[in-house]
Amino acid sequence: MRFTQEEIGIAKQADLCAVASSMGYTVKRVGKCHTLKEMDSIRIYDRTHWYRWSEGKGGSQIDFLKEFGDMDFVEAVQWLLDFVGYRKGQEFVKIKKAEKPEKPKKAFVLPEYAGSNAYLYHYLEQERGISKEVIDFFVEAGLLYEAKQYHNMIFVGTDVTGTPRFASMRGVFDKNGKGFKCDVAGNDKRYGFNVVREESSRVVVFEAAIDLMSHMTIYPLQKDNMVALGGLADAPLQTFLKEHQDIKEISFGLDNDRHGRKATAELMEKYKAEGYLVEDVAPPQEYKDYNKWLVDGIRIPEPEIWYGRNR
Secondary structure, three states: OOOOHHHHHHHOOOOHHHHHHHOOOOEEEEOOEEEEOOEEEEEEEOOOEEEEOOOOEEEOHHHHHHHHOOOOHHHHHHHHHHHOOOOOOOOOOOOOOOOOOOOOOOOOOOOOEOOOOHHHHHHHHHHOOOOHHHHHHHHHOOOEEEEOOOOOEEEEEEOOOOOEEEEEEEOOOOEOOEOOEEEOOOOOOOOOEEEOOOOOOEEEEEOOHHHHHHHHHHOOOOOOEEEEOOOOOOHHHHHHHHHOOOOOEEEEOOOOOHHHHHHHHHHHHHHHHOOOEEEEOOOOOOOOOHHHHHHHHHOOOOOOOOOOOOO
């Protein structure tokens, strides 16, 4: 008997775990693959092919039946075609595996307040050089607070109504220059940490909330809208522009590393094409970001200078 390539392909669509089980073997999961209780040196991968480490051999479902079902090629292919319900001359539709139901999205709940912002103030002032006035601004607005668990800082992003939609956590106990960072579960990543200034038609965009706060420390007289993306994806900026349609100008204060420079060029081109007046207001090239500039280069800000166009 001769089989077409299509028929052989259909035979190889059989679930090898189900094939082995129907032959009397006990199938067990081992990590991301499966094995057989009776032959634990066998591994079944992707439920379609196998390998037996003790003998250095393996192959497809056809090879499995030839090796362990005492069948020749023709018998193995015919057995598999019967197993999957194929009948010659009939259109064969592979039965898809049942998809796992999607896990319900976790509810967005802000972490519990610690009752004090002592660790937060100490870290932002002493370690990051942020002015107390800037910290006070966000704390009093309910956009920044210290969480009860681990004393993490919580940066809150709100929508146009002031409703919290996003929050990120940042640790205050840095180790080797690195601190804990994580978004609060269930948040909406279309939003970001932001400052709204209704009288301004400009928005200044940063990668991180601490860079945004550093900019405010360096330029306390500069009163424009501000958004922290929480990375380089511009979804929070898109949402901000939709909710504040009087914005005409966008200033990008992204990092001076390779990724930040690339993103700046791409975003400027994108939003210029959409009709916005755009500019690059990155910190001086010798500093990676606004916070490094604040801590290593300035420390004492010069409020009369705005490091951007027409300021």
